[in-house]
Amino acid sequence: MTAPLAGYVILDLTHVLAGPFCTMTLADMGAQVIKVETPKGGDDTRAFPPFKDGKSAYFAAINHGKKSIALNLKADEDRLIFERLLARADVIVENFRPGVMERLGYGWEDLHAAFPRLVYGAVSGFGHTGPDARRPAYDMVVQARGGVMSITGEKDRDPVRVGASIGDIVAGMFLSQGILAALLDRDRSGLGRKIDVAMLDSQLAILEHAVALTTVTGKAPGPSGARHPSITPFETFHASDGLFVIAAGNDRLFEKLCIALDLPISDDPRFATNPARCDNARLLKRLIEAVTLENTRAYWISRLTAAGIPTGPIQDVGQVLKDPQILARNMVVDVLDKNGRQAYKAAGNPIKMTDAPDPKSRAPAPDLDGNRGEILRWLEQG
Amino acid sequence: MTAPLAGYVILDLTHVLAGPFCTMTLADMGAQVIKVETPKGGDDTRAFPPFKDGKSAYFAAINHGKKSIALNLKADEDRLIFERLLARADVIVENFRPGVMERLGYGWEDLHAAFPRLVYGAVSGFGHTGPDARRPAYDMVVQARGGVMSITGEKDRDPVRVGASIGDIVAGMFLSQGILAALLDRDRSGLGRKIDVAMLDSQLAILEHAVALTTVTGKAPGPSGARHPSITPFETFHASDGLFVIAAGNDRLFEKLCIALDLPISDDPRFATNPARCDNARLLKRLIEAVTLENTRAYWISRLTAAGIPTGPIQDVGQVLKDPQILARNMVVDVLDKNGRQAYKAAGNPIKMTDAPDPKSRAPAPDLDGNRGEILRWLEQG
Structure with a gap:
């Protein structure tokens, strides 16, 4: 060593x-x-x-x-x-x-x-x-x-x-x-x-993404809260006991997510592609939360992880310091x-x-x- | 080369x-x-x-x-x-x-x-x-x-x-x-x-500061908006035409700030030390903004910079890409x-x-x- x-x-x-x-x-x-x-x-x-x-x-x-x-x-x-x-x-x-x-x-x-x-x-x-x-x-x-x-x-x-x-x-x-x-x-x-x-x-x-956006479109992006500015769904969602994160970065992950949530909308033209999902982000968030509010964060993180979907809790620093992976x-x-x-x-x-x-x-x-x-x-x- | x-x-x-x-x-x-x-x-x-x-x-x-x-x-x-x-x-x-x-x-x-x-x-x-x-x-x-x-x-x-x-x-x-x-x-x-x-x-x-705080106090910090969690004044302030930043990181800078703002409060026991300023942060912000609202961001940034106080604008990415220093x-x-x-x-x-x-x-x-x-x-x- x-x-x-x-x-x-x-x-x-x-x-x-x-x-x-x-x-x-x-x-x-x-x-x-x-x-x-x-x-x-x-x-x-x-x-x-x-x-x-x-x-x-x-x-x-x-x-x-x-x-x-x-x-x-x-x-x-x-x-x-x-x-x-x-x-x-x-x-x-x-x-x-x-x-x-x-x-x-x-x-x-x-x-x-x-x-x-x-x-x-x-x-x-x-x-x-x-x-x-x-x-x-x-x-x-x-x-x-x-x-x-x-x-x-x-x-x-x-x-x-x-x-x-x-x-x-x-x-x-x-x-x-x-x-x-x-x-x-x-x-x-x-x-x-x-x-x-x-x-x-x-x-x-x-700043990477923000620089590319600003120089190509001529328009500087603003804040986008707890979501990614150009990928959907990639944000926080409410479960019955608080917020957690789902980051379905591509169409395949979105299909898996729809199956895991028992929400048959992945063929719906409003949600079939990432640009469509970005256009209908608020509606999609409500449809997903109508499901996720029915159960706890721990339940959804476990279920979505088993399905291979990037997800996780929002942890405060005290929780981070006790995280088993950390x-x-x-x-x-x-x-x-x-x-x-x-x-x-x-x-x-x-x-x-x-x-x-x-x-x-x-x-x-x-x-x-x-x-x-x-x-x-x-x-x-x- | x-x-x-x-x-x-x-x-x-x-x-x-x-x-x-x-x-x-x-x-x-x-x-x-x-x-x-x-x-x-x-x-x-x-x-x-x-x-x-x-x-x-x-x-x-x-x-x-x-x-x-x-x-x-x-x-x-x-x-x-x-x-x-x-x-x-x-x-x-x-x-x-x-x-x-x-x-x-x-x-x-x-x-x-x-x-x-x-x-x-x-x-x-x-x-x-x-x-x-x-x-x-x-x-x-x-x-x-x-x-x-x-x-x-x-x-x-x-x-x-x-x-x-x-x-x-x-x-x-x-x-x-x-x-x-x-x-x-x-x-x-x-x-x-x-x-x-x-x-x-x-x-x-x-996370540095947040880890030290959590492990020493046993309490995880939460979000603190546009201000530093333990230094005051170190945050955004309103001028007549929008927000800008003042970061007076120590007592000497706070005294200089009070002089530059013509705000004779640096000897006031409520503001004389950083712990006191943190305890009275909301009051201090109002006293400072009562002054800064009287003039523009550009005016204050120029005036405070001349006095040696760390200050600056909040720029969007388009403005950053045209910043003369950048x-x-x-x-x-x-x-x-x-x-x-x-x-x-x-x-x-x-x-x-x-x-x-x-x-x-x-x-x-x-x-x-x-x-x-x-x-x-x-x-x-x-």
Whole structure:
């Protein structure tokens, strides 16, 4: 068993979410991540709720297994330590506002000249180029400006935010891909590269269907509630005890669905094809619910699953964390405290890989500057 | 200029979205992607609306720049071609239901024995292990079961689907990361690995804040409309001509906001700290809107931006595609037709990298089996 990124050293100057999420995925694949934090308080999320035993569970959830050293990058002594770390690192990652690293004397040009093998990953709200490069951004600003809010929510009501922070997280994931591709390339060329990922760009990059629709029809789609905008039936339905999902993505699945519901309408011209079903979606929903309201969600999910139809419950996060499939996949892990006791639960690593460890627990999230001695000794060993 | 993945060959057996999105990101970084499609119709999305000149813009948006060969993997002659392709490939990617590759004789065990350097990437609804491994899934099934729907939508109303297909796309992105990490590892070990990504697992992996909240408080969060669940003010506000976003993520930004709005309340104990602002969020929203309703969105976005406060418009997809920052970042590219004319618009590559090409156009999406001759000649050249 060897983690695929064992031996790679990531110098992590990031804070809050997009950057720390990126380096968490690298740590989960075996990279050694060293957080370089400001001596005054460190990563902002150390002060974010919820807390447990006085420490942020939020910080722990995305910083477990990393090490921490606090350095003042404006003080000569600390800059010396930082530069010795740079000499040993494969990758540096930062999510400052553009220009901050340059002002410190650690911009890409300077670093590339001094450490040609170093890969430089940056994630920011709007990227390092363009008219708005220096504007501040948070998740919600890019969810709103990037279009995803305009297609999320109920028809004829105000748009809503995606409950998960996909403005940050998707950008962190693209940065992780870029870093890994640059490392592959470096193994041939001997030279690092700079990767510049913008949260706003990343939002556009995941809109796929909406981009195709807008550019071909000239009309931007609006929100479509709990249904797919162009496949029917592909939405939530009421059972006797609440909502569940049916996703019959093609004619064959629709026929199977009609049989499983004992609803003989698959030859009806109003429902025989997906375009016809989309035109008559409201009528079809009522016909299906007239059947599904007669029994429970569990009954229908079991019956439709047996018939091979994609279906399932709408689960809250508490239910997800107890889902047998999620547990069987080791997707809920323990984050330990310094005494080796389970302190928090966190999401596991979704990248399952042969011959790679997939442990049931994670090393603690570091205290601020908590690994200084260990890191300095490691530097001594050269 | 060299693309970081130039020279890598990806054999792509995927269809619809999660798999093709994964291989698109690899193609955008320079890998050569060969789609191996079923002779009967090929990738389902070739038949998905919207169409332009009789071809699917949806298919083009995620398959541009790939090549296509149609092979019947149950016919001896085509299996022979497939195996010659396997011998030349660095990676195979598939998103069949678990078991399909084994029945064809191309499961991981068989492939790893015959082609030890080959990396095998799989993405499926529920993964290749666990009690529900063989159940079918679509995007909406995992959005619902995986928890993101439960935190998306308006309070006290039914949950809604995230308008972008993040059930598929996020899984495709995790697979892309796993593939790149496995390639890095292979360059040292000489051995490929199998990566098994589940769409359901991937949904849990992006919930972060909601997982921490649920496990610490014991209570699962519900939807919170257009606001952040634990930061205030971080939501939409009405101006005289519609909604816009203000995201004042800390006390310093809130003070700046109060000054910019000429609203002297930052010392008021009801609003002086983020916990207090969260407790008095409705009152605070009214006080802010009493000011913002007096002028337009454009006015406030300009004024607040000048004051350094994260803010922005809620844009529909048509507006996003014309956003000056998006255009300056080359995030809207032309997909060409076979005559080199601009046929569609698509999202660009969000992974900007030094010394890597970032072209303004993309080669056409392939016709089904459209590159057979070229691919067979390439195999001959061994």
